[in-house]
Amino acid sequence: MSDIKRVGVLGGGLMGSGIAQVSAASGYTTTVREVSDELCARSRAAIAKSFDKAIEKGKATATDKDAALSRLAFTTSLADLASADIVIEAVVEDLGVKSEMFRELDELCGAETIFASNTSSLTIAEIAAATGRADRFVGMHFFNPVPVMKLVEVVRAIKTSETTVERALAFVASLGKEPIRARDNSGFVVNLLLVPYMIDAIRALESGVASIQDIDKGMMLGAGYPMGPFTLLDFVGLDTTYKIAEIMYDEYREQRYAPPPLLKRMVIAGMYGKKSGLGFYDYSKNPPVPNDIGV
Numbered sequence: 001m002s003d004i005k006r007v008g009v010l011g012g013g014l015m016g017s018g019i020a021q022v023s024a025a026s027g028y029t030t031t032v033r034e035v036s037d038e039l040c041a042r043s044r045a046a047i048a049k050s051f052d053k054a055i056e057k058g059k060a061t062a063t064d065k066d067a068a069l070s071r072l073a074f075t076t077s078l079a080d081l082a083s084a085d086i087v088i089e090a091v092v093e094d095l096g097v098k099s100e101m102f103r104e105l106d107e108l109c110g111a112e113t114i115f116a117s118n119t120s121s122l123t124i125a126e127i128a129a130a131t132g133r134a135d136r137f138v139g140m141h142f143f144n145p146v147p148v149m150k151l152v153e154v155v156r157a158i159k160t161s162e163t164t165v166e167r168a169l170a171f172v173a174s175l176g177k178e179p180i181r182a183r184d185n186s187g188f189v190v191n192l193l194l195v196p197y198m199i200d201a202i203r204a205l206e207s208g209v210a211s212i213q214d215i216d217k218g219m220m221l222g223a224g225y226p227m228g229p230f231t232l233l234d235f236v237g238l239d240t241t242y243k244i245a246e247i248m249y250d251e252y253r254e255q256r257y258a259p260p261p262l263l264k265r266m267v268i269a270g271m272y273g274k275k276s277g278l279g280f281y282d283y284s285k286n287p288p289v290p291n292d293i294g295v
Contacts, residue, residue, distance in 0.1 A: 004086050005029065006029045006085050007031070008087040010090060012033075012043025015144060015146060016118075019088055021050055021147055044069075044072065084109065088118060093122065093240075095126060106133060115136060118141055120187075121243075122186065123185070124138065124155050135160060139155025143190070152177045158184060186247060199260060201228075216231055231280075241259075245259040
């Protein structure tokens, strides 16, 4: 059983809203911090909409929704997270932004408060370095969509105490998630293996191995994947994948993590995938059709 009672979430975007939803649904008093009242309202609306979808599928009730929303608060002030037992950060994948927020929180929060980052590619040690509590700093990498995906990578950095890891594991389990332990290497377990796979698919397309549709179909029907690499890339976001790949390449200096030229060109062109309506597939069509990207 987790000893945590109050949860703070830094960032109310896609991942932050999902984390806040499962936290509140699991009985925790949860406060989401965003940079504006407009983004706070957007986060709350996204959580309510997610609950509505779960109700339609019979996975939640209206009572569940009302109870969870009653445990949620939204704020633009970091000081409102001062009483949290754990603060989970889910902001932009930028070391400077993350470090500055934790630097401020380190002075506001109690000595026992755990700091956790949902980063998918930065190392925990370099974020924790901005604080005086590296022993109470842990990686807690959720997967999208958070209410649905069961996995959470719990990452122990070089100075993270075993007590902190155990508290984090208990908290994750209390959310109904399955935690796995990971060492503090860029990409942890999943992205360390997944990013080269997605990058290789783009390189195969660039080389004319097969079409977008046939590569996707090949991996689904031949390897048993629930979706092909290009569908997955569009779902994750090409801009997000590009950023993660750059960070991992900078960390390891291995070619398998280097973003392919095609990925860079598509990001520059604003083709981010499903969220922008255009990526490797064109989502203005129903069902989506492969995008003619000139390869």
